[in-house]
Amino acid sequence: MTDQSIVTVRGVTRRFGGLVALDGIDLDVPRGIVQAIIGPNGSGKTTLLNALSGASHADSGSIRVDGEEIFRLKPHRIARLGLARTFQNIRIFGNLTVLENVKVASACNVRTSLFNVVASNARQKLTEADIEQRARHALELVGLAGRAGDLSMQLPYAQQRLLEIARALASDPKVMLLDEPAAGMNTTESMTLLVTIARLKAGGITILLVEHNVRLVMGISDRVAVLDFGRKIAEGTPAEVQRDAGVIEAYLGRRHRHA
Amino acid sequence: MKQTVAIALVAIAALAIPAVTQDGYIIQLLNIAILNAIVVLGLNFATGWTGQINFGQAAFYGLGAYATAIATKSGLPWIVTPVLSVAIVLAASLTLGLPTLRLRTYYLAMTTIGFGEIVRLIIVHWEPVTGGTSGLRAIPGISVFGVGPQGQIQHYYLLVVILALATLVAARIRRSALGRAMIATKDSEIAAEQSGVDTTRTKLLAFMIGAVYAGLAGCLYASSIRFVSPDSFSGVQAVLLMTMLIVGGMGSIAGSIVGALTLTILPEVLRFLGQWYLVLYGLGVIVVIVLLPGGLASMIAAFPLRRAGAP
Numbered sequence: 374m375t376d377q378s379i380v381t382v383r384g385v386t387r388r389f390g391g392l393v394a395l396d397g398i399d400l401d402v403p404r405g406i407v408q409a410i411i412g413p414n415g416s417g418k419t420t421l422l423n424a425l426s427g428a429s430h431a432d433s434g435s436i437r438v439d440g441e442e443i444f445r446l447k448p449h450r451i452a453r454l455g456l457a458r459t460f461q462n463i464r465i466f467g468n469l470t471v472l473e474n475v476k477v478a479s480a481c482n483v484r485t486s487l488f489n490v491v492a493s494n495a496r497q498k499l500t501e502a503d504i505e506q507r508a509r510h511a512l513e514l515v516g517l518a519g520r521a522g523d524l525s526m527q528l529p530y531a532q533q534r535l536l537e538i539a540r541a542l543a544s545d546p547k548v549m550l551l552d553e554p555a556a557g558m559n560t561t562e563s564m565t566l567l568v569t570i571a572r573l574k575a576g577g578i579t580i581l582l583v584e585h586n587v588r589l590v591m592g593i594s595d596r597v598a599v600l601d602f603g604r605k606i607a608e609g610t611p612a613e614v615q616r617d618a619g620v621i622e623a624y625l626g627r628r629h630r631h632a
Numbered sequence: 633m634k635q636t637v638a639i640a641l642v643a644i645a646a647l648a649i650p651a652v653t654q655d656g657y658i659i660q661l662l663n664i665a666i667l668n669a670i671v672v673l674g675l676n677f678a679t680g681w682t683g684q685i686n687f688g689q690a691a692f693y694g695l696g697a698y699a700t701a702i703a704t705k706s707g708l709p710w711i712v713t714p715v716l717s718v719a720i721v722l723a724a725s726l727t728l729g730l731p732t733l734r735l736r737t738y739y740l741a742m743t744t745i746g747f748g749e750i751v752r753l754i755i756v757h758w759e760p761v762t763g764g765t766s767g768l769r770a771i772p773g774i775s776v777f778g779v780g781p782q783g784q785i786q787h788y789y790l791l792v793v794i795l796a797l798a799t800l801v802a803a804r805i806r807r808s809a810l811g812r813a814m815i816a817t818k819d820s821e822i823a824a825e826q827s828g829v830d831t832t833r834t835k836l837l838a839f840m841i842g843a844v845y846a847g848l849a850g851c852l853y854a855s856s857i858r859f860v861s862p863d864s865f866s867g868v869q870a871v872l873l874m875t876m877l878i879v880g881g882m883g884s885i886a887g888s889i890v891g892a893l894t895l896t897i898l899p900e901v902l903r904f905l906g907q908w909y910l911v912l913y914g915l916g917v918i919v920v921i922v923l924l925p926g927g928l929a930s931m932i933a934a935f936p937l938r939r940a941g942a943p
Contacts, residue, residue, distance in 0.1 A: 428822055448825035457826065464823035466816045468883065477816045480809035481828025487837075490808040491801050497808070504809060544828050 379404040379579045380425070380548055385434030387420055387603075394420040395431060396603040402548075402596075407570065407580045409590040409611075412600035413623065418583045419461060421600070422550050425581070426458045427451040439547055453481055457541035458550035461583075463533045465540075467526035471517060474525050474536055475508040479543035511543040514576075515569050531562040538569060542578075549573060550581045555589055567593055591615065599623070646792050650785045659784040663856060665896035666791040667849045670798050672876045672892040673885065674845025677802070678740075679874070680883040681811065682838040683818030687870045688728065688744030691751040692721045692843045694865025696850025698755060698762060701860050704772040711776055714851050721847030725840045733835040736821065740839070748867050755862045767861030774855045787856045794852065795889070798845060802885050805841070814838050815883070879920050881927025890928045 380402040387395040395417045402408045410418050424431035427448035436444045443451045457478070466474050483504055489497040512518045515535040520528065525536060534554060541549050551570070555563045563586070570593055574580060584590045590597065591611040599607040599614060601623040607614050614620055650659065671693050678686045696717035703713050728747055732739045755762045762768065774780040774790070781787045805811045813834045816824040821831050854860050863869075872895065880891020898916070902909035924930050 426826055428826065447830075448822070449828050449830045452826050452828040460823065464820040466812075466819040466823065468815050468819055469812060473812050474816075476809070477812050477824065477829060478827035480812070483809065485809060487805075487810070487841075490804055490810060493804050501808070540823075540827055 381437040383435040385431045387431045393603050406595035409582045409594035409597045416600040417603040455547035457544045457546035459537040461552040465525045471525050472521040475540050475543045478540045479507040480504045481544040511539040515539045548579045552583050555586050665893045666795050667853050668896050669889045669892035670849040671846045672888045674842035676888045677838040677842040681814040685741035688747045689846050689873050690865045690870035691748040692846035693850040696847035697854040697860045700851040700854040701768045701771045717847040717851040721843040725843035729836045729839045734832050769859050771854050771858045881929025884929035887927045887929025
């Protein structure tokens, strides 16, 4: 299992004071699939995502991405190793253009010296051209190429979400974490998002999807892990998880009763 | 294209000024304004683009000026002073930035305020070397192997050229991965990190590049104005430099220059008002901040010159 897994999580624990937000999570994500992580509010989904991306480190455990231990690395190191993410609350660079937003990420493994920048020499121009070409490619993939020159804060909400995906994509990741990418989207926008996610998967990127919209999750995911109170209570294909009594009790069942 | 035209017009205007007036007082005022513009351009890296509040810029300015004054008065050739000034401000900014820029929020602001005060106290109390409160006079001028500008108008032309170079360097950094990383760090530090930007390094670089601008401007100040005193580099001056950046327009190259030129020249223009000038000056600053949150640069941007877009 571990050999084919691109992400291997072992015993990841995170405490906030007395609250155990993550309680010894194990997770193996096979290469090239869409892995969903679902669970009721406060079950630890975003905490797990933050631990994976380095935004907020876990207290103990081990996280490997493509064989490399990333536990407690700084986020930019993790990003350069091939794990990109989007945010539940949009965090675009509002004072940069759409294209520049994506160029920030497509430059992530490019090294250039201040001397080259100031001299604006041939090597610098080549570097910039390469960064720009990969950024434009990412924008095309999410359908934002037409807005490349616009200031990113002027984009409508759903397009800002797509911009975050383009930005994550531009760092050429092996794994992409999407934190509630459909939040605040209408049906048409969610459909566009589904197409985009399918395209990413076809491009060989492993997707980790945290999402509230159960229908969206079940439709697109290859595997689903269910968290409740910081523990993984079930894992399997969408069909298996939907039949799981514990899941129905903890999550789907509770929702059904409320609905 | 329009930008090229605008730059050409500004360049012609700048070069034509000495043809209109040869008044030594006006040219000297412009020279100081240009030096301030270089310092504020430097401040824009850390504060305007990277979002780090830096009150140490006046102290870096002073370090460059005093290092140059002391070195040349003790007989060292002028040519070593830019190198010396840069070395000193690089060491100082690295020492200040390394421990504080790893942290978020206002630590840099507090550290640089303290640093400015330390530099001022050293200048005031180390009298045998710095001349104390009366400063240092008769500083040798710019001279590269015996060649150097003579008189204020030649200094003016030299400073215009150096300001143009400083602007060009700032514009090139802005259009590079480093410039984008700076603005990304300001807009969202965590998203920048997750996009592969080493935000600590980016903040440190922005702070140090800005310090180099101030150090070099200080070097030129000492050897073109030929007189330094602690007042020119005090905490008040640090706040004034920040005001120039805000009034001109945070994060705008044109705004940094316009803000520095305006706020250096304005007090002299308003001098006929006597003590009332401060009231008008203060009101003017408030009006700009309230009515033009983007600074004077947002007025310039209203003409379609500054398309933040296609670099």
